[in-house]
Amino acid sequence: MEVTLKIRRSPDGASHTTETYTVEVPETATLLDALDAVKDKRDGTLAYRKSCRMAVCGSCGMRMDGGAVLACKTAMKPLVEAGHVPTISPMGNLPVIKDLVVDMEPFWAKIRAVKPFLQTEAHPAKEHLVEAQVQQANIGKEALCIMCGCCVSECNSMESDPDFLGPAALAKAQRFVGDQREDDVARRSRLKDLNGAHGIWDCTRCYFCNQRCPKGVDPRDAIAKLGAQTFRFGSGSEFGAKTNMFAPVGTVVEPGVAHAQVFVDSTRRGGFLDETQLVPKTIGPLAAALDVPFALRLARAGKVPNPLHKHKAKNNDEVKRLWKLLEAQAREQQGLGTNHPSLIDSHD
């Protein structure tokens, strides 16, 4: 069949043009096969990465029509049948080296930042570790990650904050936090770090990472698990929720946990989020005081809720029942997770 591709060409990573190529490929061809045909038969200067062509090495992440894909996992036939000419460009949120090749170093730097290795000082001996299969379920999905960068390419938070650890590194972190072989002291220290600036609370929950992951890792779910683990380990004292209240003005304190805690407390009490409490309880009353001029500007724009309004749901009993149910479910799932089964099969 005949495939036509529009490819963003950038010989030096800076300036770029879009070129159109038409090549003949077999019916079974993937986007990677089509790129190979372009490189072999049309223009040998085209640059892209490839290796395994079976969706496991993670080399060929790139964008098709503005969204990240693995070239080797993307069939061309449906596009050809639909008469669609896709536009191929490099992944987002990473500097371009040439054509479809991006500099992955910022990606790897974040992987390195989460101490990506198991810390098992408690089990140094070379002996058989007996481990419940069901515990491995906690990390089954995260262990599927091939580090292709597709999630990072589409991450909205990273677009506004390039220092955000991002979905791949946080999923990698959960792979160790959720591993029962990891020492508790190490796990606690990891969670503390992940609650810091540019950590788990900076995710905007857009779910683009889950949508674009070619391996079903679901990085956003991993970030949610890290949040849940944070609360389980005691959000109040260790990770800043209460210490914030007395933090001196101007010190950097991570308000992520505190912010989430306000939602919890407020909805548990009245069934609603009490927005007037949100800012002072998140960043502390002293810091909040400095934000009063901003609050006044918001009020003038009609964007501040009436502080005298009673924040209580009409049927608060139902809310309380929901809370009970949630807590029961959380107990049930504690340490169990509800994960992809591929690594976690026990024999009959």
Place this chain on the structure above:
Amino acid sequence: MLRHDVVVVGAGLAGMRAAIEAKRAGADVAIISKLHPTRSHSGSAEGGINAALGNASEDSPEIHTFDTVKGSDYLGDQDAIEIMCTEAPGDIYELEHMGAVFSRFADGRIAQRPFGAAGSPRTVYSADITGHVLIHVLYEQLLKYEVPVYEEFFALDLALDGGRCVGVLAWDIVSGGVHGISAHNTILATGGVGRMYYGTTNAYACTGDGMSMAWRAGVPLKDMEFMQFHPTTLKSNGVLITEGCRGEGAYLRNSNGDRFMAIAAPNAMELASRDVVSRAETKEIEEGRGVDGCVLLDLTHLGAKKILTRLPGSRELAMDYAGVDPILEPIPVRPGAHYHMGGVDTDSDGQTLLPGLYAAGECACVSVHGANRLGGNSLMETITFGRRSGAHAGAEALANRNGALVAASAVRDADSRIRAIFGRAGGQRPWQVREELATSMYDDAGVFRNQERLERCLTAVGDLRERGRDVVVDDTGDRFNTDLVSVLELESMLEMADCLVTGALARQESRGAHTRLDHPERDDERWMKHTLAWYDGGKVRLDYKPVTVTRFEPMVRSY
């Protein structure tokens, strides 16, 4: 000038395991690799890694040793095989402590599944993505030990000085330019050369670069005629469907629906050794009982639950690349080039005949696989012999390092070689030569060989080596020039094809994966010996050396 005590070329399982061990020995070690480590082909391994843990049924390193010796068709060196099988369980537990996520039995012990030609369910696995799990675990350890990696550096040649390897010359793919990287000891861990075949499970990167560097430096390559053809690969792009499918109970059927393995291996059936199954399949296809050039791998009777939990990766691959859901219908498969038993001749510490040069993993030939490798033994080899090479190279460097450097003139010469490629005009494009080579090798140096086919192939390879010297690039820039890389890879493949076919033509017997229709029997009298292929003015010169036999005298091999 970059310099280290130990430099490892290649960052797959063997390379990373070697680097970690050299670092533990106290050496200053670095890796150079044309790919980022986790992109290496080891990550494509699916089914598992063999160690006699005895978790599924009674097993021992002795039984593992015997199975491997028999599987090798008595060409494996029995001392090396015994080392691997004895050290394998400890290596598995160490991987476990590093963080490997292995599949488990219900009681929490590491699960083991049956694999071809194994006397016991011995294959440790992580569903059907074992290589993926292990390559990420070793990369994690590489970061933990802070081993520097020169990523996307293409190794061009070994640097020699006074009869010793003193490092490598490498092209920086990202920015261009040749670097000399000096090392007291250099460890090659560059993998195989499956890409010289048209139908292959191997990644694009498997082009034999390390083996060809060693060969050009005068180091002999051993048993190069032994290329394993895996019985279950997809027709469209050669992708592997793991032996684990048959381990879990899948059948092989011909166009009549018959389980044809009943004739070739009445006892082991689908779980006979890979060479046996590949020959049986090729026979079915050539005698007209195939389905569109394939036979059928039938998993439908296993049921959705078993397929989804134990073989989810295989299902995904079949759906993506064959358009078939194995829960509902059988997968068309055929033999494809999979694993090179041959490689750089080493001892059981990875040492080659060239002082300062080691090799480990698929690019090496210790030899533990002999004429035919058992499924699950290659991952084990990368770990055990990667570790042993790293330990030896690290300790030896600490004891004897003398500060030898890659000569500046060698760097200039290598740079001139690259510039000369940029300056060529009038030749063919690399893909034209590559496609002809791959077709010729698949047709004439494949599962069934004879003198006529091999002579035709050798003539073709000779002609292609000539034309390969003139291939031209479109891209003459320094920045991320993959066109240049494909020229360099083609040169390696052409040289390795010459070694393979020359060895195959000379070996007048059938042993393991080397099947001569004109010499159908194994001939221990004349041929129970290793082939050595030497570099001789650009041509291949053969001689031979004996096989090490310790406990197991050759017997008839049947399954």
